[in-house]
Amino acid sequence: MSFDWKSYTPVIIPDIPNLHEIDVYTKNGGYDSLKKVLSNDWDPEKVINEVKAANIRGRGGAGFNAGLKWSFMPKPDGGPRYLACNGDESEPGTFKDRKIFEYNPHLFIEGALIAAYAMQCSAIYVYIRGEYYSWIKMMEKALKDAYDKGFIGKNILGSGFDVEFHVTGGAGAYICGEETSMLESLEGKRGYPRVKPPFPAQKGLWGRPTTINNIETLSCVPLVIKNGADWFSGIGAETHPGPVLYGISGHVNRPGVYELPTGMPIETLINEVAGGMRNGKKLKGLIPGGSSTPILTAEMVKGTNMDADSLREAGSMMGTAGMIVMDEDTDMVEMLWRISHFYHHESCGQCTPCREGTGWLEKILLKIRNGDGEIRDLELLIDLCSQMEGRTICALADAAAWPVRYTIDRFRDEFEARCKKSTYALA
Amino acid sequence: MANNYEFTPEDLKEIETIKAKFPEVMPATLPTLWVAQRRFGHVEPEVQHLVAETLDLPVSHVHGVATFYTQYYKEKMGKYVLDVCTTTSCQLCGGYDMLHYLEEKLGIKAGETTKDGMFSIQSVECLGACGYAPMMQITNDVYVNNLTEEKLDEVIESLKADKMPEFESVGMPQHTERS
Numbered sequence: 001m002s003f004d005w006k007s008y009t010p011v012i013i014p015d016i017p018n019l020h021e022i023d024v025y026t027k028n029g030g031y032d033s034l035k036k037v038l039s040n041d042w043d044p045e046k047v048i049n050e051v052k053a054a055n056i057r058g059r060g061g062a063g064f065n066a067g068l069k070w071s072f073m074p075k076p077d078g079g080p081r082y083l084a085c086n087g088d089e090s091e092p093g094t095f096k097d098r099k100i101f102e103y104n105p106h107l108f109i110e111g112a113l114i115a116a117y118a119m120q121c122s123a124i125y126v127y128i129r130g131e132y133y134s135w136i137k138m139m140e141k142a143l144k145d146a147y148d149k150g151f152i153g154k155n156i157l158g159s160g161f162d163v164e165f166h167v168t169g170g171a172g173a174y175i176c177g178e179e180t181s182m183l184e185s186l187e188g189k190r191g192y193p194r195v196k197p198p199f200p201a202q203k204g205l206w207g208r209p210t211t212i213n214n215i216e217t218l219s220c221v222p223l224v225i226k227n228g229a230d231w232f233s234g235i236g237a238e239t240h241p242g243p244v245l246y247g248i249s250g251h252v253n254r255p256g257v258y259e260l261p262t263g264m265p266i267e268t269l270i271n272e273v274a275g276g277m278r279n280g281k282k283l284k285g286l287i288p289g290g291s292s293t294p295i296l297t298a299e300m301v302k303g304t305n306m307d308a309d310s311l312r313e314a315g316s317m318m319g320t321a322g323m324i325v326m327d328e329d330t331d332m333v334e335m336l337w338r339i340s341h342f343y344h345h346e347s348c349g350q351c352t353p354c355r356e357g358t359g360w361l362e363k364i365l366l367k368i369r370n371g372d373g374e375i376r377d378l379e380l381l382i383d384l385c386s387q388m389e390g391r392t393i394c395a396l397a398d399a400a401a402w403p404v405r406y407t408i409d410r411f412r413d414e415f416e417a418r419c420k421k422s423t424y425a426l427a
Numbered sequence: 428m429a430n431n432y433e434f435t436p437e438d439l440k441e442i443e444t445i446k447a448k449f450p451e452v453m454p455a456t457l458p459t460l461w462v463a464q465r466r467f468g469h470v471e472p473e474v475q476h477l478v479a480e481t482l483d484l485p486v487s488h489v490h491g492v493a494t495f496y497t498q499y500y501k502e503k504m505g506k507y508v509l510d511v512c513t514t515t516s517c518q519l520c521g522g523y524d525m526l527h528y529l530e531e532k533l534g535i536k537a538g539e540t541t542k543d544g545m546f547s548i549q550s551v552e553c554l555g556a557c558g559y560a561p562m563m564q565i566t567n568d569v570y571v572n573n574l575t576e577e578k579l580d581e582v583i584e585s586l587k588a589d590k591m592p593e594f595e596s597v598g599m600p601q602h603t604e605r606s
Contacts, residue, residue, distance in 0.1 A: 092516065173496050187451075250519050
């Protein structure tokens with residue numbers, strides 16, 4: 001059974017010219033969901049339950065049910081509570097949220113406002129990576145327009161609900177996409193991830209209850225309120241439902257961001273949606289959801305769909321749905337070395353296994369890349385991965401280790417062939 | 428200590444607007460460093476002092492932040508900083524070729540600045556434009572997508588005439604197809 005993707009009509013980024021302008025957005029039913037929840041019959045709990053039932057699994061990579069996450073917020077105590085929106089989008093292969101900032105910023109703003117109402121937050125911050133200067137300016141404009149129309153601020157739409165909404169930018173640090181690191185950065189500090197517990201819902205921004213959601217996740221919220229949880233959970237894969245923004249890059253004819261239901265066959269995404277492999281080459285490997293998700297071989301891609309269950313079965317993860325496609329000419333050693341260089345560069349340096357481990361992964365891979373490697377270096381790399389995974393405050397060490405572990409495991413011949421000086425395996 | 432750098436009244440007004448967004452002053456550190464960098468072109472130690480003084484925060488804090496984030500220039504850079512992305516998708520699609528072409532064209536290596544102070548080149552980590560690889564960003568501002576040697580020639584010529592390329596909106600392929 002193949003899904004007729006061509007008949008799918010995008011809802012997160014619909015094909016409506018100038019939808020980024022607030023008047024166009026409101027003319028097309030924009031902010032109606034906010035009006036709906038601020039009317040009398042929707043109390044915050046009802047909103048949370050509806051979003052929970054829709055099963056919007058976080059689009060930032062972790063895939064956790066957004067409504068369930070909201071329900072972890074403690075009861076209001078009269079003090080400030082925050083919603084922090086993660087627009088750091090720094091995982092290599094990921095370039096979807098900027099499309100929302102550019103084409104449908106008010107959908108995101110509306111979703112964040114509904115979330116803030118559901119969790120009774122007093123302020124919303126959207127943190128956007130510093131490199132996205134152009135998109136930060138777009139969001140500033142969109143927020144100003146929403147303030148001017150009375151969708152943000154005091155007594156929104158006469159409901160008595162008050163919330164402030166600010167945009168702030170990073171300054172170049174992958175780690176700030178990690179939620180607690182983002183909070184540190186928002187507080188004006190170096191982006192060092194925090195030890196959990198306490199979780200942000202207990203102690204987040206300035207020690208107050210805070211929830212962090214991805215931009216795309218929040219953009220799904222107005223759609224759920226408008227069309228109902230059943231509508232949302234009926235789209236795409238049963239256990240990982242909804243529309244999703246697939247970012248397809250690498251060796252394909254038509255790279256870009258595509259909105260389609262979850263659970264799309266990877267082969268359809270590559271061969272049809274993205275226009276097939278560039279120059280008629282064969283597929284060699286695919287990173288399904290940003291550079292930290294384990295690479296799949298062409299063989300493993302067959303019959304695998306883009307949803308959490310199918311990808312787990314195949315031996316990888318959904319991540320951010322940022323798919324990096326590699327053709328038969330790709331040098332896996334070179335590719336992996338560059339990924340390791342990235343994680344070494346981006347380790348915040350707080351935990352020793354990560355700070356030192358990422359450096360050694362890169363050094364050893366550089367040695368292999370330069371033709372000076374030995375077979376036992378491959379075992380050393382795997383051993384190093386085992387000493388990094390799960391031993392640090394945040395998941396950056398895991399994110400750095402997985403590509404090394406799985407690329408070597410799945411393309412071992414290629415790595416061995418590079419290790420010319422091979423003598424004995426150490427194992 | 429006398430400081431050679433000073434914020435303009437407009438800068439100070441902008442900094443006040445930034446401070447008003449937050450319940451404390453510390454969160455203004457990153458945005459104020461941005462205001463400083465856009466004004467002076469870098470955040471050398473003296474500029475870090477100015478930021479610390481303006482926000483009434485310890486210099487050590489501002490220095491710690493300025494050195495943690497890669498986009499802050501800790502030394503003087505060329506008038507135009509060409510950040511060529513070489514991370515995975517760009518690497519696969521010729522990012523290094525573009526970097527090397529620029530290096531040859533401008534006669535400098537990544538990490539260096541031309542003698543006339545016009546250009547610096549950097550090889551940078553993923554900029555989140557993976558579908559439009561290879562690409563680069565100019566001085567923390569405009570993204571230039573789908574680079575080719577010809578496109579780089581054009582951009583350099585235009586920058587020599589002090590003209591920044593315009594923001595280039597990359598559409599959604601699904602939209603263009605339908606229209």
